[in-house]
Amino acid sequence: MTTLPLFPLPAVLFPGGEIALRIFEPRYLDMIRDCARDGRGFGICLMLESDDGRAPASPAAIGTLARIVDFNVLEDGLLGILARGEARFRASATHVRSDGLIHADVDMLEPDPVLPVPPEFGLLATILSRYHERAGATFAQHEQSRYDESAWVGFRLAEAFPLSVSERQLLLQTADPLDRLSHLMQWLPRFQDA
Known part of the structure; x- marks a missing residue:
């Protein structure tokens, strides 16, 4: 402590x-x-x-x-x-x-385990990659391999998506990076019409 x-x-x-x-x-x-x-x-x-x-x-x-x-x-x-x-x-x-x-x-707290992005969440990694491409130079420095790390993709999407602070806090508190991606996948339809 x-x-x-x-x-x-x-x-x-x-x-x-x-x-x-x-x-x-x-x-x-x-x-x-x-x-x-x-x-x-x-x-x-x-x-x-x-x-x-x-x-x-x-x-x-x-x-x-x-x-x-x-x-x-x-x-x-x-x-x-x-x-x-x-x-x-x-x-x-x-x-x-x-x-x-x-x-x-x-x-x-223990760092998230390094887990690849499962195929069912591949769309999230693609969305993040395209978001970073559009955002420009500051994001261009990310290695392509980072887009296959569940924890990294989840945290970066939690920053990028227009979420409430309580939703962001829920994602921070979520210990399993795959559970974090699951939350983001469930919320994704909200942002597709925006």
Whole structure:
């Protein structure tokens, strides 16, 4: 078990994915400084609304370890960072520091097994490949062999499809990459008419 500072967001980060963040609150500026100085990661997790709407929102139990890959100064003068998702974790307890920064005791989850995309999900790999072709240069660098990895295809489609944050969280929490592809295949008809 390890302790991670958390950056709760109304978004989901997947392993291998990237997220651009605008940092302005002092507690997160301090967190980013400490992570950059020590070469440590931080946790990104979906902020869940309370059932009754009165209690404060809380972070989802399953999140993703993120590492800073780039810094920049945004047009408004604020700090911008680019973070890359590495591995999923499960938080067992959270602690709020005096500055409001949430820390969590986490267990890192096993990486998804490397499984080929089964023929019944081949359409998903084809859709992702075509999406990346249309998206241009940033996606052109992916090796063709990645399109035959179930976990990678599932995570990249979870980023690309217009899903709700709760659907993205469900896909992040899904431990079996073939189950993740099955969810995406079931939802596919929704996007074909869009």
